[in-house]
Amino acid sequence: MQNDRKTIFGWCMYDWANSAYATTVLAGLLPAYFADAVVGERSVTLAGSTYSATSLWGFSVSAAALIAFLIAPVLGATADFSTAKKRFLLAFAYGGALFTTLLFFCREGDVAMTLIFFVIAQLGFVGGNVFYDAFLPVIASDDTMDRVSGRGYAYGYVGGGLQFAIALGLVAGHDALGISQAFAARMGLGLAGLWWAGFTLFTVVLVHEPQAVATLPARYARWPRPAAYLAVGLSRTLSTLQRIRRFRHLVLFLVAFMLYNDGIQTVIAMATIYGKDELQLSTNTLMATLLIIQAVAMVGAVLFSRIAQHTGTKPAVIISLVIWSLVVLYAYFIHSQTEYLILGVVVGLVLGGSQALSRSYYGAMIPQHASAEFYGFYTVFSKFSAIWGPLQFALIDKVFGSARLAIVSLVVLFIGGMILLAFVDDQQARQARLEEAF
Numbered sequence: 136m137q138n139d140r141k142t143i144f145g146w147c148m149y150d151w152a153n154s155a156y157a158t159t160v161l162a163g164l165l166p167a168y169f170a171d172a173v174v175g176e177r178s179v180t181l182a183g184s185t186y187s188a189t190s191l192w193g194f195s196v197s198a199a200a201l202i203a204f205l206i207a208p209v210l211g212a213t214a215d216f217s218t219a220k221k222r223f224l225l226a227f228a229y230g231g232a233l234f235t236t237l238l239f240f241c242r243e244g245d246v247a248m249t250l251i252f253f254v255i256a257q258l259g260f261v262g263g264n265v266f267y268d269a270f271l272p273v274i275a276s277d278d279t280m281d282r283v284s285g286r287g288y289a290y291g292y293v294g295g296g297l298q299f300a301i302a303l304g305l306v307a308g309h310d311a312l313g314i315s316q317a318f319a320a321r322m323g324l325g326l327a328g329l330w331w332a333g334f335t336l337f338t339v340v341l342v343h344e345p346q347a348v349a350t351l352p353a354r355y356a357r358w359p360r361p362a363a364y365l366a367v368g369l370s371r372t373l374s375t376l377q378r379i380r381r382f383r384h385l386v387l388f389l390v391a392f393m394l395y396n397d398g399i400q401t402v403i404a405m406a407t408i409y410g411k412d413e414l415q416l417s418t419n420t421l422m423a424t425l426l427i428i429q430a431v432a433m434v435g436a437v438l439f440s441r442i443a444q445h446t447g448t449k450p451a452v453i454i455s456l457v458i459w460s461l462v463v464l465y466a467y468f469i470h471s472q473t474e475y476l477i478l479g480v481v482v483g484l485v486l487g488g489s490q491a492l493s494r495s496y497y498g499a500m501i502p503q504h505a506s507a508e509f510y511g512f513y514t515v516f517s518k519f520s521a522i523w524g525p526l527q528f529a530l531i532d533k534v535f536g537s538a539r540l541a542i543v544s545l546v547v548l549f550i551g552g553m554i555l556l557a558f559v560d561d562q563q564a565r566q567a568r569l570e571e572a573f
Contacts, residue, residue, distance in 0.1 A: 145341025231259020439488025
């Protein structure tokens, strides 16, 4: 199954499919539609406290991240034992796509319904990616993993960018189409769900999981099979936590990843509001920059995978982190629309490369038979890291009253991640994998 062209194509097409959610729903239309149309000028009172649209959105994102944080390793271990990575992937994918499509029916005042649908869709997106990533060591050999990972991200940036362009076209041309702007936004959201569901069919048809016979421990023999598998998954996760010290360099990489990914996720999360509030840029400029990032990130993912072939994966990741450090330093000094667009091009270039190479670097160091379980931990570190950068940004902005100081402070995360990454010995990590310490 490794390095089979049809299998790799089917795997990459899932990134094409679900990136419509990431661009249109998570980053593009839904936050603005929720604030402007669903909540609007009204205040929302819960348990005697009043909440703004921004705070409600933040709590919802955090809730979905917390759920994923708690369940990802257990679900991953369960999928590994039961050889059900594909079934878990499709369950999360189609669950997420369904509730993304249902966002079409969320209108003015439907605050609770919108947030519930969003949280379930977000959980589908995050949960599905655990099992999608877990296929990487299965379908690609060590020497092709960087290239395959980069190709997956490239497909995602193209697919997500195309669907986002369609959604923006609907919103921008709503008058010509004879529909309201709110209805056009709802159409864009609903189409993202249909795009996700439709293109996932390539994965359904072309990606196959090698089957293995899994014998349940005797103590679970009389349990209902789903409950028994979950119990085994929980047991394997606890065992992994107890014995993780045998993968010392893998853990060191995860800590390094947690730091620099925190910086990356904060730039992604705060770039639009930085451009809007600090630089006073128009919404059209911000949306155009987001499309530019999607297009350039495709090139970056492929470019950095080729760089990794010549320098090795770790040096290529470090190169990307040096550029990320320069990005936040440059962001401190910019003032114009042109400078912001230039910043978007550079962000796109390193965004695809740093994400794709981090995934493949990790995949080359983990036991293949437990790939979903280990990518569950990868997701945990990824989601945990996404908490602190935005908090750091908000606190510095609050205390010093300067978003510029907040953005430049992120360089500490990139430098800290680089220092720890320099101490990771991937050869020893791969040796631990070969020794089947687990």
